[in-house]
Amino acid sequence: MTAHRLPDDACPFCGHVCNAASTLDGDTAPPEEGDASVCLECGSLVIYGPGLRLRRPTRRQTRELCAYPEVAAVLKAVGDFKRTPRV
Numbered sequence: 001m002t003a004h005r006l007p008d009d010a011c012p013f014c015g016h017v018c019n020a021a022s023t024l025d026g027d028t029a030p031p032e033e034g035d036a037s038v039c040l041e042c043g044s045l046v047i048y049g050p051g052l053r054l055r056r057p058t059r060r061q062t063r064e065l066c067a068y069p070e071v072a073a074v075l076k077a078v079g080d081f082k083r084t085p086r087v
């Protein structure tokens with residue numbers, strides 16, 4: 001997995017500072033405008049806008065992206081992780 005350092009930006013849902021991105025599929029390219037990501041703090045689906053600024057997806061984008069099993073699996077995995085009690 002390759003991680004890319006990005007300028008600090010706030011999640012449009014929870015305000016968490018997001019400054020890195022990585023993929024689960026081995027793709028080593030950095031994110032581009034229009035790519036989707038998931039905030040690891042709140043588990044929300046976000047989109048890289050101009051300048052790689054994070055924005056909320058449209059309802060249509062959310063519907064279309066969640067139709068991909070890989071996206072649904074990542075959202076579920078992050079949600080499950082967030083609900084796991086910490087020791």
Ligand SMILES: [Zn+2]
Nearest residue numbers: 011014039042
């Ligand atoms: Zn968030």
